[in-house]
Amino acid sequence: MEITSYSNNWSYPTQVRVGAGxxxxxxxxxxxxxxxxxxxxxxxxxxxxxxxxxxxxxxxxxxxxxxxxxxxxxxxxxxxxxxxxxxxxxxxxxxxxxxxxxxxxxxxxxxxxxxxxxxxxxxxxxxxxxxxxxxxxxxxxxxxxxxxxxxxxxxxxxxxxxxxxxxxxxxxxxxxxxxxDPELTLGLPPKLTAATGMDALAHNLEAFLAPTFHPMAEGIALEGMRLVKEYLPRAVRNGADVDARLQMLVASSMGATAFQRGLGAIHAVSHSIGALYDSHHGLLNAIVMPYVMRANQSVIEPEMARAARYLGLPHGDFNGMLDWVLALRAELEIPHTLAEIGIDDSKAELIGEMSIKDVTARTNARQLTAAEYQQLFLNALTGTL
The missing domain is CATH 3.40.50.1970 (Rossmann fold)
Structure with missing residues (x-):
């Protein structure tokens, strides 16, 4: 994947007080x-x-x-x-x-x-x-x-x-x-823990893949993905796991820090669906994630291989990352299709048109047409990978 420009502005966040209590x-x-x-x-x-x-x-x-x-x-x-x-x-x-x-x-x-x-x-x-x-x-x-x-x-x-x-x-x-403060997150139910945690993964993943020059954000995104891999299943299995809760708070902040590099089609599609159907943003990101990965596959394979190796996955290539995302979603009981959460195809064309106009589409790993966004949405609706 080619970096679009080596001219960019970098800014990093704020004073953060981390710890239980x-x-x-x-x-x-x-x-x-x-x-x-x-x-x-x-x-x-x-x-x-x-x-x-x-x-x-x-x-x-x-x-x-x-x-x-x-x-x-x-x-x-x-x-x-x-x-x-x-x-x-x-x-x-x-x-x-x-x-x-x-x-x-x-x-x-x-x-x-x-x-x-x-x-x-x-x-x-x-x-x-x-x-x-x-x-x-x-x-x-x-x-x-x-x-x-x-x-x-x-x-x-x-x-x-x-x-x-x-x-x-x-x-x-x-x-x-x-x-x-992780103690404030202890009461979050497993399904919301899973959906919000997958939102953090989406931020880190898309920031890692954005075609803009920002090596610091790129490194943060990579480590943010590792934290999600290690600690999100733990936080979902045991909501009282303070360490897992803390690490996921950090992974979440890391994702938002990293995505000053850019986001992509996961968010472009999710924003469009969310505006029309008022669905949970993190859950939408989780569902559409693998379909976007597949749509971008032709330009992200080297980056996905690097991420797979960093995460220690069994297969250090694109398919290794895709398999991990699918397995993680299944473990967390995330639906595989948009149809499972009540979304239909009546607004498919509008979603394609809205997605291409979303600001996050500008930094997708490759530029998609409105028709491609429409097809991506339909794939996520029907489970076509």
Whole structure:
């Protein structure tokens, strides 16, 4: 696979506090960023759990006037973000705690970006429209190991009116402080552990294969894949395995760190399906992954052989990697086809058209046509490898 350009900009993430029990440093982290009245943004499921109440208690005991906003869908929408902005302004909050999975963190980052701006949320997609001095600080606390949004400078938000996922980006959007506390992930059910973990694998895999010059990201992606191989099955088998949970949090952050190199067709197709069917992003990535690998096979065989050797697979070639992905999905009880999760072929042509326009398609290992994306989707629907 040929590198498209040796001219690129590199940036690496933020201050990360790693280890069991580090949630105790939440209030201190907020204080270091000048927050006196943070808004904790999470999802409805987490909002009712003790881990959120514990986080709020930590903040209140430190004298912080913390508020809560939790009206976030699994695929966060522009309406969710705008409602969060309204809550931010109503409570006169001066910072954001992004607490939860990728959906809550993406929404929280968008609220912090656009909350004090004079432009609308969608206008804020253009960094030139954003006054960086008005952006609010963010402390990110992931409770799933998948998206790595806690170390990213973008959010994926669904535009309900146009039925598409839009990426909101700003170079200063990355949370200033991240807390990776595996104890917060112990209650994640096996199916969600598997789906989010496969999302982390998708990020690392596509970053490794992106045709852009970024050897540091390439190395991180390779090691991120190894962590997923070693620890995701453990975390799914035994949700109380703190070490496996910690390693998967790290693999997740590594994937998002690495994908500044680029993503690819796994995400282009998953974003399109998710916008139309409101399906879980990590699960979609997991299902379409081998079909994308097959579609890209002609240009990724050398890289796949290198990855297979690094991972210590029985066969050090493309087929070795494909077999491993298929075996891992089976072990984790990931469905083999999109049809198994209720997706149909009625929007196949539209998915092809949407996928080629998705920003992640730009760095796929090879450029696919809309017709090829449509066929890729149909292959994933029917199980045609």
């Amino acid at each position: 580090r949630i105790r440093e939440l209030a201190k982290s907020c204080g270091q960023l000048g927050m006196k009245a943070p808004l904790l943004i999470t999802d409805p499921g987490l909002a009712a759990l003790p881990i959120v109440e514990k986080a709020l208690q930590i903040c209140r005991e430190a004298g912080l006037e913390v508020g809560v906003f939790s009206a976030i869908k699994g695929n966060p929408t522009g309406t969710n973000v705008n409602d969060g902005i309204a809550a931010l302004r109503a409570g006169n909050h001066d910072g954001v705690i992004a607490f939860g999975g990728g959906s809550a963190i993406d929404a929280a980052k968008a609220v912090a970006l656009a909350g004090r701006q004079s432009c609308s949320l969608w206008e804020a997609r253009n960094p030139a429209n954003v006054d960086a001095s008005l952006m609010l600080p963010v402390v990110a606390v992931p409770t799933t190991a998948g998206t790595g949004s806690e170390v990213g400078n973008a959010s994926v938000i669904t535009d309900e009116e146009n039925h598409t996922k839009r990426i909101i980006f700003h170079p200063q959007m990355t949370p200033a402080i991240v807390i990776l």
